[in-house]
Amino acid sequence: MNYTEYTQIVSIVGFSSLGLFIGLLLAFGIGRYIGARWLPESESEHTSSGLLDGAIFGLLGLLIAFTFSGAVSRFDDRKDLVIKEANAIGTAYLRLDLLSVGAQPALRALFRQYLDARLEVYQKLPDLAASEAALVRANALQGEIWSAAVKAYQETESIPPALLLLAALNEMFDIATQRTIVALEMHPPTIIFVMLFSLALISSVLAGYTTAGARGHSLTHAVIFAAIIAGTVYVILNIEYPRLGLIRIDSVDRVLVALRKSMESP
DSSP, X not given: OOHHHHHHHHHHHHHHHHHHHHHHHHHHHHHHHHHHHHOOOSHHHHHHHHHHHHXXXXXXXXXXXXXXXHHHHHHHHHHHHHHHHHHHHHHHHHGGGGSOGGGHHHHHHHHHHHHHHHHHHHHTTTOHHHXXXXXXXXXXXXXXXXXXXXXXXXXXXXXXXXXXXXXXXXHHHHHHHHHHHHHHTOSOOHHHHHHHHHHHHHHHHHHHHHGGGSSSOOHHHHHXXXXXXXXXXXXXXXXXXXXXXXXXXXXXXXXXXXXXXXXXXX
């Protein structure tokens, strides 16, 4: 997923649940209208159709359960990667002590700029332009840090200890890449959400069809049904894209913020 696709997701998360709620109400009304005209009078026919309805509702519940479970799992993975990146940056920063005293100030300044850029990549969301600019700046700083570290390594007399810094830098860059991939790429295929929305609408039609034989108007039931399904999907989308909605993982960034404060020059 590139940043253009991610921009589309920003809009989808905001309007999909409301659209689904309205769609469910309309589907319920359509199902009720169809049922009022063609509801089978035979009890055996009604029972057999009820079994089919139950199978579809069961499939909807199963899909919601798996989608919700996957979203929560990826949500936890994203928080874990933030902590891992903080640990990797902190370790690499401490290993700057292995270099000569003259080479340390420039690298420490680059580390502070790099961490600022990494924080902005996610804190600027959903401002995609600012976030992308911060990501480009962070990637450029990776190259500067690596070049400066290699040069300082070549000038350091204690070669074996200095190698520890290069290993730490490799891990720091790898985790940054992994975190970016998880944030932008690790989502269910679009077809999963299409199936979820489609099954929800079909189930709403069947619910309206089933209640067509009941006396009185079941508007309250329709609203409750639509609100529960749309609300559940809304929560799933917010967990799946935790930088865009109400459910966010910004709080875990305090680990990186605390690390940045510890890097302040005396």
